[in-house]
Amino acid sequence: MNKQFVLVIGGPGKSGSSTIGKMLAEHFNVDRIYGGKFFREEAKKDGFSSVKDFLEEMPQDEIERLDIEVDNKLREYAKRGSVLIESKTFAAIATIENIPCSSKIWLDADLNVRVERAVKKEQIENPIYRSIRRFQIRRELVNRYKIDKQRYKKLYGIDYENPKKYNDLVIDNSKQSPEETFNLIVNFLKDAGIKKE
Secondary structure (H helix, E strand, O other): OOOOOEEEEEOOOOOOHHHHHHHHHHHHOOEEEEHHHHHHHHHHHOOOOOHHHHHHHOOHHHHHHHHHHHHHHHHHHHHHOOEEEEOOOHHHHHHHHOOOOOEEEEEEOOHHHHHHHHHHHHOOOOHHHHHHHHHHHHHHHHHHHHHHHHHHHHHHOOOOOOHHHOOOEEEEOOOOOHHHHHHHHHHHHHHOOOOOO
C-alpha cells in the first residue's frame, strides 16, 4: 500500500467503527491503529478492569493528559503512513491541523440500534437480565457521548455533534450489515481514486 495512505475511521460507541476498521485494514493491507487500545493499556496498568471504570475513576486532568498523549501517537502514525487510524477525534484533529489523510470516515447509528448491538454481543439468554443490560448500556452510551463531547470541545475545540465538518463520508449504518457498510466505503474510496493495490 502507498506510504501516503492514511485512512481515518471513527464513530460513537457501538457504531461499528472497530468492526469496519478491521475489515478495511485487512482489505487495504495496512496496520490498524486503534486509539482506544492505548486507553485500555493505561487502564490495565493502573489496575482497572475496564476503560469505563478507568474513565469514571481517574481525575479529569489525567484523562486529558492521556488524550493528548494518545493523539500525539496517532499524529506520528499518520506521518509514517500506510495506516488505518481508528479514533473518535483524529478526523477532526487532522482537519484542524491540515494533516494529510486519504479519507476520513465517520460511522453512526441510531442509539436504539447501538444498544441492541451491544446487548446482542453479550449473548444474554435471560430476558429479564437482557432488559436490565439494555437499560444500563443505553445509559452508558448516552453518558459516554456527553463526556466525550465536552472533553473534545475543551481539548481541541471539536464540534463533536457535527462530524460532517471533519469527515469526507458520514454514514448512518443503522439499517446496514457490516458487509454493506464496508462495501459502501470501499466503493466511495474507489470513486475517490483510492483502491487496493
